[in-house]
């Protein structure tokens with residue numbers, strides 16, 4: 223019987239990114255107050271003697287952001303009253319997640335012959351927080367775009383106040399030159415800081431030409447929409463290449479919906495918080511633009527304020543044929559946000575290489591199993607995972623195994639399902655790839671047979687083992703890929719900790 227103590231235990235939650243400066247050392251208000259007289263008036267001490275600030279006071283949150291950026295990042299920063307005030311630890315999480323994506327081997331490394339990473343921050347805001355953090359923490363270069371005069375003016379001021387990184391950041395005005403996404407006159411971005419653009423290596427290059435309209439292949443529905451100012455298409459210039467784009471979009475459809483969080487006051491004007499259709503519509507437009515600009519960016523990413531939108535957007539991504547989708551959760555204190563990343567670059571498939579022998583036995587553990595689930599539930603999910611793809615399955619409840627036999631087409635169907643899962647990587651189907659590319663072997667003509675066994679290791683932890691029984695002329699890597707997909711699906715369904723980047 224679970225003890226009362228265990229019953230009360232809260233489910234584990236993802237935490238602040240381990241590379242985040244504040245993961246082990248949260249801001250020390252007392253120290254900051256002693257060092258920065260302007261911050262001192264905002265700090266008070268609660269009964270337990272702990273220094274606190276009033277999170278409902280905009281001046282107080284803005285001053286905290288100012289001193290954190292100065293103290294921890296050497297940045298001189300300010301925003302006018304009412305503009306969205308970023309929390310530094312929160313925003314750093316997104317930067318570090320992108321750092322993980324760029325260093326992971328999910329897709330090949332960008333081979334633009336550039337050592338310096340180049341990012342595009344969609345809607346950089348008056349605070350210009352992502353370019354400032356990315357440049358100061360990691361030396362990345364940025365284009366930061368925005369539509370409002372106040373954002374452009376203050377982003378520019380914040381860049382200029384930091385001479386040591388100002389050459390790394392270009393602020394680009396997005397003009398609402400047509401109000402519709404059109405393939406004509408697509409150059410709606412103007413340089414604000416008036417300097418020549420730099421390529422990723424830091425050398426100055428000539429101003430890029432707008433993308434020629436003939437190179438656009440917009441999805442037909444995107445051409446028709448009256449969707450407001452451009453986002454990427456028409457702002458990114460011909461020949462420009464970026465390692466990633468990022469975006470903290472306007473989350474809401476109305477200011478009422480945005481509401482006022484009574485616990486914090488971080489400002490935010492309607493232009494910053496609201497757009498027609500909210501974040502779902504905004505990110506859908508980024509996805510549509512990404513189809514056209516798939517060769518200009520290695521990774522496309524966006525933050526989301528609502529987890530429910532992840533499902534919709536992930537299926538949208540599947541429709542447009544991305545090769546990979548990654549998601550994550552950003553947690554900082556009481557605030558929770560989600561990250562969505564996708565790419566059109568074919569994933570690295572070391573396991574596809576005929577030079578790498580495929581393992582016949584694979585295993586993974588499911589830790590942090592939610593209390594209501596047992597090994598038998600997991601076994602049943604294994605069975606339905608494969609049955610849904612049409613494979614033949616035999617579940618043996620006494621020995622906790624499922625025997626599976628899948629044809630080539632059934633393997634395809636199982637792998638095709640993968641993009642539907644929210645958390646984790648969704649790679650394209652190697653069996654389909656095999657028919658298009660000479661570097662892949664022919665698809666197998668025979669069946670793949672394997673056994674999945676589920677063992678309980680300790681309460682709350684299961685070991686899932688997959689053993690290849692028979693393999694007749696298979697596509698190398700398919701077995702591993704299927705098991706990887708099974709792992710992600712089970713983890714997503716059963717585990718409290720659904721970490722997504724390995």
Ligand SMILES: C[S@@+](CC[C@H](N)C(=O)[O-])C[C@H]1O[C@@H](n2cnc3c(N)ncnc32)[C@H](O)[C@@H]1O
Nearest residue numbers: 345346347367368369451452453470471472494
């Ligand atoms: C939620 S704010 C994000 C500001 C800042 N990046 C941050 O994280 O605090 C959204 C920003 O997107 C800008 N924006 C809205 N539509 C845009 C578009 N089509 N292109 C570029 N920026 C846009 C708004 O003006 C606003 O500054």
